[in-house]
Amino acid sequence: MAVRPMTAEDAGTAMRELTRFESPSMSATIENDIGLIVSHADGPHFWDRDGRRYLDLTAGSGVHALGHGDPGLLTAMSEQLHRFAHGGWQLGCPARAELSGRLAELLPWPDPVLLYCTTGSEAVEGALKVARAATGRRQILGFLGGYHGKTGGSLAVTANSSLRRDVTELPIAALSLPYPSARGYLTAEVVSSEAEFAWGKEILEHPDFGLDDVAALVVEPVQGAGGMLAASPGWLSQLREFTRKHGILLVLDEIYTGFGRTGSMFGFQHDGVVPDLVVLGKALGGGLPVSLVAGPRAVMKRIASLRQTSTFSANPVACAAGNYVVRRVVEDDLSRRAAETGDALAAALAALRIPGVEITLCGRGLMLGARVHTTGGADFVKAVVARMRELGVLVLRGGSDGEVVKLTPPLTLPADAATAAIEAFATAIRDELAR
Incomplete structure (x- = not known):
């Protein structure tokens, strides 16, 4: 089906109505930090109100593993939409049963059980x-820099205190342990894993702590909002x-x-670890909301009927x-492709030499972060992100200090697009230094 291009008038009206009718909880960021109204998208790109093309290195916050508008994905959605769009969680369907079977084959337990939800939180x-x-x-442990959602319960293990301010009865998060600051596989300059956990272990095993009331420890293998820190x-x-x-x-x-x-x-x-619970979402739905606990x-049998629906x-x-999505990730070996593309991006970033700026890398695969060290701090990084957008590349900031440029493109990112991304990043830094 042909897509009618969005005109400048369309987009201007959309932005005005968005900021007029939507809560500033979201609209302020859209208007002030992003400033884009998307007309349409395809592959690793989308187009704005004026027909300008952007390379999307966010993939919708990691959702579009296959890129935008994958034809097979759209066909799968359309066919199911015409058969049976929605009946409530109480009604099963072949697509649901098939997905459960596919996931069971991938999960690390011999007899896995799934609990479907809608959002990650x-x-x-x-x-x-x-x-x-x-x-x-009763008690739950999390980690500094950890982000697990903004609903009432998930906020208890989200470390950022500002997200709880004025909106929850929780004055503080569950105890947040130190997350290792090492850069994952990107550098050999790491202390031992045992030493990294020693400080938290000392606190937890103190007789006064009450470890016998701790139900779970929740952790991200790579912290997203925390700045792409990889364990x-x-x-x-x-x-x-x-x-x-x-x-x-242990909840992953x-x-x-x-x-x-x-x-x-x-x-x-x-790490060859088998956790007790895994939480999945984002890329699984290919742009539609579906999540689960496995x-x-x-x-899993310990939770009673109707406790979570x-x-x-x-x-x-x-x-x-x-x-x-799952079939494509497996059959096309997109995990390997993410590793190879991530290595190439990391190598190109590591090779950058820009006087006045120190760039350090973090993350793993196509969940990368480039920490930009300058005297300008977070304001400089915000300006770099804005300049990259002017150059036609969309990225987001992250990290507790806002000084990390996050790179989470589709797993299908072409090599020429990866090259263009690095060039835009370097140009944006040089342009901002020259101001």
Whole structure:
């Protein structure tokens, strides 16, 4: 079907109505930080109101693993939409059953059980419910820099205190442990994984801490909002050993990292770790909202009937999309492609030499971050991101200090697009230094 191009008048009207009618919780960022109204998208690109093309290095915050508008994905969605669009979580359908089977083949337990949700935040909440039901304990542990959602329960393990200000009864997060600052596989300059966990372990094992009431420890293999920090080799294994020793469930939040983005199907596979629960979402739906909690039957059966449901859980169209996405990731070996493209991007970034700026890398696969060190701090990085947008490349900022440029393109990113991205990044830095 042909897409009618959005005119400047269309986009101007859309922006005015958006800022007039929508809450500033979202509209302020759209108007002031992004400033784009998208007309249409295809592959790794989208076009704005004036017909300008942009290289999308955000992939919708990691959602579009296959890029925008994949024909097979659109066909899968359309066919299911015409068969049966929605009936509520109480009604099954072949697409849902097929997706469950596909995922069961990929998950690390011999008898996995899935709990479908809609959003990532909801799935995190579901994981916390399962953990508390399975252990009979109440407390949850997270990590500094961790982001797990903005709903009431997920905010308890999201480290950023500003996200709780004025909107929740929770004054602080659950105890946030130090996340290793090492740059994952991108550098050999890391301390031992045992040393990285020593400080937190000392606190947790103190007799006054009350470790016997901790139900779960929730962690991201690579922190997204935290600035693309990747757990250094062996660190997740240290967490696995600790949690098993103390009867605590290890929950891997793979909402961002899952389905090939880090160079393996799941981020926990880099360390050969088998978690107790995994939370999945984002890329699974190919642009439609579907998420889930997965774990071994012995753990998942502990949550009682009706404790976690929502109207749109396992929506048939989203499940059809999920089947296509998972099949493509497996058959096209997109995990390997993400690893190779990520290595190439990292090498090109590491080779940049720009006087007045120090660039350090973090992340893994196609979940990369470039930390830009200058005297200008976060304001300089914000200006670099804006300049890249002027040059036709869309990226987002991250990190607790806002000084990381996040690179999370589609896993299908072409080599020439990767080259263009590095050139735009370098040009934007030089242009801002010259101002």
